[in-house]
Amino acid sequence: MQEKKYIKLKENILTEILDNGLKVVMIPKPEYHKTFAVITTPFGALDQKFQINNDVPITIPAGTAHFLEHKLFEKENSDAFTRFGELGADANAFTNAYQTSYLFSTTKNLKLSLTHLLDFVQAPYFSEKTVAKEQGIIGQEIQMYDDDPNWAVYMGLLDLMYPGSPLAADIAGTESTIAQITPDLLYSIHRAFYQPNQLTLQIVGHFDPDDILKTIADNQATKSIETVDVHRFEMPINQPKDTTVIKKFDVSRPKIALGIRLNESKVTGSQATKWVLAADILSDLLFGEQTDWYQNLYNKGIIDTEFETSFDLLRNYQFASFFSETTEYEALTLAIQSQITHYKSALDGKKLEFESLRRATLGEGIQRLNSLESIALRGDDVLHGTNLFDKIMLLQDLTYNDILEVAEKIYNGTNLQRFILQK
Amino acid sequence: MKKIKIKNGVNLVVLPTTQFKTLHIAIDFAAPLEIDTVSARSLLTYLTAVSSKKYPNQQKVAQKTIDLYGAQYQTDVLRFGQTHHVRYSLQMPAPTYIDTDGNLLHDAFEFLHDMIFDPLVRAEQFDQNTFEKEQQSLMNELASLSDDKQRYAASKLRELTYAVPAMAISSSGRVNDVKELTSKRVYQAYEEMLANDTMNIIVYGDVDETRIISELKSWPLLDHHEPVLQPFYRQNSREILAAATNTQADINQAILMIAYRLAIAPDDPQRFVALVMNAMFGGSPLSKLFMNVREKESLAYSIYSRWQNDTGFITVAVGLDSEKIQQTESMIQAQLSAIQDGDFSEETLLAIKASLINDYLSQQDSPNSEIALIFSRLLTNRETSVTDWVNAVNAVTSKDVAALAHEVTIQSRFTLMPEA
Structure with a gap:
C-alpha cells in the first residue's frame, strides 16, 4: 500500500493496485460516522467509438453510457439498488461527459455494501426485455431535463460552440438514439470499460484500511475477468456555428x-x-x-x-x-x-x-x-x-x-x- | 446541548468540535408568522446580505469575505410551522488550517456585527438606492419561481391546501407585497425584529465558550420579552377535495402534487411511526410509490412523498406523462390502501428503518445539518438523544404503520399540464 500524507491538510491517502488491475484509493476519516464509497470508470457521454483487441470498431449511440448505468442495477432476479436499501446503505449513480460512477454511503454493513457494489458493477445482466423497458423510463428523464430552462440554455451554448458534438448532446441521448441500444452493445462496452484495470474504487470515511483492503482483495480473487486491449477513437470536432x-x-x-x-x-x-x-x-x-x-x-x-x-x-x-x-x-x-x-x-x-x-x-x-x-x-x-x-x-x-x-x-x-x- | 441565556430572549449554543475544517456562526431571529411582515422580512435579508454602514455595497461585502479566507456569508428566510425565521450565517475555514497572524474568529464576529446591527440606514430608513435595487431583485426572484416547474406546482398546492393565509404564501413573500414596500416599512420590520424576536446563536467548530461569550459582549443584545412561538401548525380536515389544474407552454411533462393531512399531536411518540410510514409510502427508494409506480409500472420518472411534522401534511410530488395522470393517481391511492392493509413485508419495514437511521446518523457528518437540528431543538424545546431516536424508530411495528396510515386523508391536488 502506498501512502501519501498531506500534513497541512491533516489528510492521508492510501493507494493500492490489486493483481487484476483494480485501483483502490482509501482515505480514512476516523472521526466521521459514515463511509462513502464510489467506483468509477473513465467512460462517459463523450465516448462515441471504440475497439477491443483490434476487432471491428464499435460506434456508441448518444446516451449509451447513461443507459448502461441504469441497466447495471437490474439483474436477472433482483435489483442491486434495492439490496443497498436492505443493507441500510444509501446508493446512487451518475454519468457525466467523461465518467460513470456508482456510489453508496453507510453507517453500518460497510463490508457487505462494498462487496455488493463490486459484485453488481462487475456482473452485468442485459436482456432484450430489460433494455426495452428502460427505454420508457429514460424517455421521461429526457423530457424532464428539456423542461428545465437552465439546462436548455447551457446545452444551447454547447451546441453553438461544438455543433453536433457528443458534448452538445444530452447525456441521456434522445428517444431515437437510445432505441438503437442492444444488449450486445452493452456487453461489449462492459467488457472494455468495466474491466478491473479501468476501474477505480475510492473509500472515504470511518473504516480500518487493512481490513477493508483485504475484503476487497478477497472479493476480487474469486473472480476471473479477462483483460482486453481497448482503443478509443477521438472524434473530430466541428467548427463553431453562428455567433x-x-x-x-x-x-x-x-x-x-x-x-x-x-x-x-x-x-x-x-x-x-x-x-x-x-x-x-x-x-x-x-x-x-x-x-x-x-x-x-x-x-x-x-x-x-x-x-x-x-x-x-x-x-x-x-x-x-x-x-x-x-x-x-x-x-x-x-x-x-x-x-x-x-x-x-x-x-x-x-x-x-x-x-x-x-x-x-x-x-x-x-x-x-x-x-x-x-x-x-x-x-x-x-x-x-x-x-x-x-x-x-x-x-x-x-x-x-x-x-x-x-x-x-x-x-x-x-x-x-x-x-x-x-x- | 447546553443552552446559555445571554439575555432574556437571546440564547447561545456553542458546540466545540475538531471533526470539521470549518467554523460556523449562525444567528436565527424567530417571530410569529404574520402575512403582513413576511415580505418585509424577506426583503430585509436581501438588504443585509449586500450592505451595511461599513460595507455599503456588494463589492465591499465581497472584498471582506475574500479577506476572511473565502468565507461564505448568507442570509435566508424560512418557515417552521407558524414561525417565520430570518437567519444569518457565516462559514469559513477553521483558523488552524490557515496561515494567518490575524484573529480570524474576532474578525468574523465583527463582520457579522457590522452586517446585522449596523445596516446602511439614514433617517430611519434603508439607503434608497440599495433598497430599490434589492426590491427589484427579490421581485425578480419571486417571479422566476415559476420557471422551476416543481417549485411552482408546490406553491400552487400550498395555496390550495392551507386555511390560514400566512401559511399559503411563500416564506420569501409575494411579488405584489414586495412592490408595495417602502424603505421605511422595511426598516420598521428590522427594528421590530431586533426588539421582539427570539434570537438564537449557534457557534460550531474548534472554539471555546468563554471566547465566544466575550466576543458577543460588543453586540447590542438587549433583554426583551420572548414572543409566543408556534412551531407547529394543524388544521381541520376538509369536507371536499380542493383541486386545480393549470397549463403551461414549453413543458413536456406534467406535474401532479397531492397534499394529505396527518394531524398527530406534535409531541406524540407516533411521530416516529409517521416517519417510517412516510418512508414506506414515498419517502424512500424502497417505498411503494418508487418501487411500484416508477419501477414496476414506469408511470413516472420522479415520484416521492414528504412528511412535515411542522405543518401536519404529507405531500406527494410526481413528474409524469400528461396522459397517465388518472392512472397514476389511482395507483397512488392504491399504495396508501395497501399500507393501511398492512400489505408490505417485514423485510421492507426493516430496510426502511435501517435507511432512516442511516440518514439520521449521517447528519452528524454535516455541520449544516447539525446546525439546523439544533435550531429546531431550540425552537421546539425538545431534544431527543441519538440513542433514543434510533430506539424509537426501531420500535415501530408493521401494525403501528398500518394503523397510522388510516389517519392519512387526501385534502388537495394540483396539476400542471403542458399546453396542448
Missing part, C-alpha cells in the same frame, strides 16, 4: 449564456488542473463580485447575484462561459466583450488582489474537505489525475504570472458566442 442564437421559451426573464471556445491545447495532468485554477481566479479578477466591473453592472440592474462564470477543460473541449438572467443582455454582452478586449489593462496592478483571491480560493478548498462526497468527487481525479488535496495544494504555489499566461490563452483573439432564451 448568436435566440430561442423562444416561457421564462420570466431572458436567460443568456456566453461562451469562448479555446483553440485546443494538449495540456494534461497537474498542469491542466493548474490551468483551471488559474482560469477561475482570472475570471474572479475580471468579473467577480468584488470588482468595479461587477458593481457597476449590478448598480445598473444589468446583472444580479445569478451572474456566474465557469471554465472547463474536458479533454478536447476547452471553453470559458458566462451565465445570467437579464433583460439587458445586449448591455451585458458589450460589458463582457469590453472587459475581455481590455483584459491587459484590467489586470494591471492587480497583484495584491490576486493574492487575496488565491488565499480565499484556498480557504474555499479547505471548507470543501468537510464533505466525504466532495473529497471523492470534486477533485480532477478522472480528468487530470489530480485529487482534491493535490488541487488545493496547487493553489499554494500559483503565481500572478500563471494568471497572465492563462489570460493570454483564453482572451487573445476571442470570439464570443451567445445563446439566449426568451419569451
Whole structure:
C-alpha cells in the first residue's frame, strides 16, 4: 500500500493496485460516522467509438453510457439498488461527459455494501426485455431535463460552440438514439470499460484500511475477468456555428449564456488542473463580485447575484462561459466583450488582489474537505489525475504570472458566442 | 446541548468540535408568522446580505469575505410551522488550517456585527438606492419561481391546501407585497425584529465558550420579552377535495402534487411511526410509490412523498406523462390502501428503518445539518438523544404503520399540464 500524507491538510491517502488491475484509493476519516464509497470508470457521454483487441470498431449511440448505468442495477432476479436499501446503505449513480460512477454511503454493513457494489458493477445482466423497458423510463428523464430552462440554455451554448458534438448532446441521448441500444452493445462496452484495470474504487470515511483492503482483495480473487486491449477513437470536432442564437421559451426573464471556445491545447495532468485554477481566479479578477466591473453592472440592474462564470477543460473541449438572467443582455454582452478586449489593462496592478483571491480560493478548498462526497468527487481525479488535496495544494504555489499566461490563452483573439432564451 | 441565556430572549449554543475544517456562526431571529411582515422580512435579508454602514455595497461585502479566507456569508428566510425565521450565517475555514497572524474568529464576529446591527440606514430608513435595487431583485426572484416547474406546482398546492393565509404564501413573500414596500416599512420590520424576536446563536467548530461569550459582549443584545412561538401548525380536515389544474407552454411533462393531512399531536411518540410510514409510502427508494409506480409500472420518472411534522401534511410530488395522470393517481391511492392493509413485508419495514437511521446518523457528518437540528431543538424545546431516536424508530411495528396510515386523508391536488 502506498501512502501519501498531506500534513497541512491533516489528510492521508492510501493507494493500492490489486493483481487484476483494480485501483483502490482509501482515505480514512476516523472521526466521521459514515463511509462513502464510489467506483468509477473513465467512460462517459463523450465516448462515441471504440475497439477491443483490434476487432471491428464499435460506434456508441448518444446516451449509451447513461443507459448502461441504469441497466447495471437490474439483474436477472433482483435489483442491486434495492439490496443497498436492505443493507441500510444509501446508493446512487451518475454519468457525466467523461465518467460513470456508482456510489453508496453507510453507517453500518460497510463490508457487505462494498462487496455488493463490486459484485453488481462487475456482473452485468442485459436482456432484450430489460433494455426495452428502460427505454420508457429514460424517455421521461429526457423530457424532464428539456423542461428545465437552465439546462436548455447551457446545452444551447454547447451546441453553438461544438455543433453536433457528443458534448452538445444530452447525456441521456434522445428517444431515437437510445432505441438503437442492444444488449450486445452493452456487453461489449462492459467488457472494455468495466474491466478491473479501468476501474477505480475510492473509500472515504470511518473504516480500518487493512481490513477493508483485504475484503476487497478477497472479493476480487474469486473472480476471473479477462483483460482486453481497448482503443478509443477521438472524434473530430466541428467548427463553431453562428455567433448568436435566440430561442423562444416561457421564462420570466431572458436567460443568456456566453461562451469562448479555446483553440485546443494538449495540456494534461497537474498542469491542466493548474490551468483551471488559474482560469477561475482570472475570471474572479475580471468579473467577480468584488470588482468595479461587477458593481457597476449590478448598480445598473444589468446583472444580479445569478451572474456566474465557469471554465472547463474536458479533454478536447476547452471553453470559458458566462451565465445570467437579464433583460439587458445586449448591455451585458458589450460589458463582457469590453472587459475581455481590455483584459491587459484590467489586470494591471492587480497583484495584491490576486493574492487575496488565491488565499480565499484556498480557504474555499479547505471548507470543501468537510464533505466525504466532495473529497471523492470534486477533485480532477478522472480528468487530470489530480485529487482534491493535490488541487488545493496547487493553489499554494500559483503565481500572478500563471494568471497572465492563462489570460493570454483564453482572451487573445476571442470570439464570443451567445445563446439566449426568451419569451 | 447546553443552552446559555445571554439575555432574556437571546440564547447561545456553542458546540466545540475538531471533526470539521470549518467554523460556523449562525444567528436565527424567530417571530410569529404574520402575512403582513413576511415580505418585509424577506426583503430585509436581501438588504443585509449586500450592505451595511461599513460595507455599503456588494463589492465591499465581497472584498471582506475574500479577506476572511473565502468565507461564505448568507442570509435566508424560512418557515417552521407558524414561525417565520430570518437567519444569518457565516462559514469559513477553521483558523488552524490557515496561515494567518490575524484573529480570524474576532474578525468574523465583527463582520457579522457590522452586517446585522449596523445596516446602511439614514433617517430611519434603508439607503434608497440599495433598497430599490434589492426590491427589484427579490421581485425578480419571486417571479422566476415559476420557471422551476416543481417549485411552482408546490406553491400552487400550498395555496390550495392551507386555511390560514400566512401559511399559503411563500416564506420569501409575494411579488405584489414586495412592490408595495417602502424603505421605511422595511426598516420598521428590522427594528421590530431586533426588539421582539427570539434570537438564537449557534457557534460550531474548534472554539471555546468563554471566547465566544466575550466576543458577543460588543453586540447590542438587549433583554426583551420572548414572543409566543408556534412551531407547529394543524388544521381541520376538509369536507371536499380542493383541486386545480393549470397549463403551461414549453413543458413536456406534467406535474401532479397531492397534499394529505396527518394531524398527530406534535409531541406524540407516533411521530416516529409517521416517519417510517412516510418512508414506506414515498419517502424512500424502497417505498411503494418508487418501487411500484416508477419501477414496476414506469408511470413516472420522479415520484416521492414528504412528511412535515411542522405543518401536519404529507405531500406527494410526481413528474409524469400528461396522459397517465388518472392512472397514476389511482395507483397512488392504491399504495396508501395497501399500507393501511398492512400489505408490505417485514423485510421492507426493516430496510426502511435501517435507511432512516442511516440518514439520521449521517447528519452528524454535516455541520449544516447539525446546525439546523439544533435550531429546531431550540425552537421546539425538545431534544431527543441519538440513542433514543434510533430506539424509537426501531420500535415501530408493521401494525403501528398500518394503523397510522388510516389517519392519512387526501385534502388537495394540483396539476400542471403542458399546453396542448
